[in-house]
Amino acid sequence: MTVAEARRLAERFAVRAADHDRDGSFPADDFADLRGSGLFGLMVPERLGGAGAGFADYAAIAYELARGNGATALIFNMHASVTGALSGVTDELGDALGLPPEALEARDRYLRAAAEGSWYAVAMSERGAGSRLSQLTTTYERTAEGFHIKGAKTFCSGAGHADAYLVAARSAADPAQVSQFLVAAGDGLTVEPTWDALGMRATGSHDVHVDVTVPETALLGGVEGLAVVIAQLAPQWMVASYAAVYVGVARAAIDAAVAHVNARNLGHLPAVRARIGRADAAVAAAHLTVMEAARRVDENPGDTATNRWVWRAKLVAGTTAAEVAASMLEAAGTSAMRRGHPLERIYRDARAGSLQPATSDVCADWLGVEALGGDPDSQGSAPRW
Ligand SMILES: Cc1cc2nc3c(=O)[nH]c(=O)nc-3n(C[C@H](O)[C@H](O)[C@H](O)COP(=O)(O)OP(=O)(O)OC[C@H]3O[C@@H](n4cnc5c(N)ncnc54)[C@H](O)[C@@H]3O)c2cc1C
Structure with a gap:
């Protein structure tokens, strides 16, 4: 499974996105495409029939899928989180944690089923x-x-x-x-x-x-x-996996604005150009933040510096998505606010990014406590998990 294949699927998702958004219907056709491309096995080790992808591979693919339909990418994120977290419990880690052999056999069964086309x-x-x-x-x-x-x-x-x-x-x-x-x-x-x-x-x-x-x-x-322990030790699937989705949604807002502005010959307007330029830089920066977090998750999972990047990634992605989508709508004008226009949907989808836990406010609090020398996992104003 390559990023190019994710781009190909995203083009198909984009065509169907308005209908699923309007009806609030499950994107069954998108999920058939994901299954057909073997993506349900993305995070499954190769020995169990999967692609053996790492977190950075996932983030790169989630970003592309979300450019087609953020909702499809978000549901897929849940499946990737379950299979990615299960795959993260290697035999060595299982031994170190004293997990019973039956639990590791069950893990393998669930992962093999995903590679064969089940999703969670x-x-x-x-x-x-x-x-x-x-x-x-x-x-x-x-x-x-x-x-x-x-x-x-x-x-x-x-x-x-x-x-x-x-x-x-x-x-x-x-x-x-x-x-x-x-x-x-x-x-x-x-x-x-x-x-x-x-x-x-x-x-x-x-x-x-x-x-x-x-x-x-x-x-x-x-x-x-084990639930809270795992959330604290490896927060990437709980905190940062949707970050890649929301950066993809933010990029989709720019894609839609550019198409709209070009179709209406608005590109000569300095304010419109500057909005698109700022949005492009903001999304590129958010994307780099997410990919840096993802690279560190693959290299040093659970490390203090890695976790700091994980929380940064979620904060930057959520905030950037909402801000960029709002600005792109303003650049495109009122006609882009009509129901069914891609920007109208993307604007609403992007709004969810900073609300999804860890919310932007909670991420900012975690990072602030950490920057001030405290323990961000235990010193929240309320329990983090
Ligand atoms: C599009 C979408 C899809 C989702 N899909 C799933 C899914 O598949 N499965 C699933 O289980 N859940 C899913 N969720 C739910 C999500 O993970 C959260 O559980 C949910 O958004 C929490 O909502 P809440 O209203 O309880 O808000 P809360 O998270 O409780 O937030 C309410 C307010 O309290 C603040 N707050 C929250 N925690 C703290 C804290 N520790 N310290 C200080 N302030 C805090 C927040 O910043 C916010 O201002 C989804 C959410 C969205 C938006």
Whole structure:
């Protein structure tokens, strides 16, 4: 899977994006393309039939896909996060963490299935708790068959279309333990269609009600209580993976503005030219920030300096997307505000970037605490996770 192939798919996504946005419908045709190109196996090791991509490969591809349709790229990001995080638990790390062999076998099964065409959604967030793992109210209990999980999730991108869902829940027996499960679609997972949002409408990020019994091997890692530890040690999939998506959305805003300005012969206007020039520089800078974070994630995952770049990347990407899309709309003028115009959709999609956790405000707080010599993971004004 190459960046050139992602560009080819993005052109197809762009043609379909307006309809999916208007209807809030899942981009099934885009997902068929992703499956056809083998992209569900992007983060899967080669020994399990995947492409064995690193984080920087993912970021480069997510950026291109988002230039076609940010919503498609965002749903795909959830799948890449699940498979990327699972692949990150190497046999060596598993041994060091004392993970049971059955958990590593289950990891391989889930990853091989992805390489063969399955895809996974993330059902972590809850109303009132957002994605703060420490505040979740969905609980699980051990049973003779494995675990029984019960609760309500919200903002689940691609809900109703995935083959399985990563569900985060807290132990009823020991509420300090927050664990993650991979739950197959089907009985016990019910989608409530609640997503009618300003932007990223085609993500179909609906509510999901969970009342399901899963086998022991559905517990990711095979050990309870790993969720918060992993979020702190390797924040890239929780914090920065959507950064590449939103920089792609920002670049799409420039692409749409340039097409519009050229079609209407507005390019001679100095203010229009300067807006496009500033936007180009801002997006190039955000892209470099994301790629620098991604390079460091591949070279030194979990390192203090790497994590600092991860939080910078999310902050810069979210803020840049919203600012650039607003400026491009202003450069293009009122006709670009009509429903169905690409800029009108991209403007709304771009707005979601700094709202998605870690929000721009939370990223800025993390970076500020760190710059002032504090411990940004423990010294937030509220728990980070
Ligand atoms: C397009 C889109 C797709 C999504 N897809 C998924 C998905 O597939 N799966 C999933 O599980 N979730 C998904 N989410 C949800 C997302 O991950 C968050 O859980 C959700 O946006 C949190 O929303 P909230 O309203 O609870 O806001 P919060 O994150 O609670 O934020 C509300 C306010 O509190 C502030 N705040 C939050 N935390 C802190 C803190 N620690 N310290 C200080 N201030 C803080 C924020 O800056 C903000 O001003 C998606 C969200 C969007 C927008």
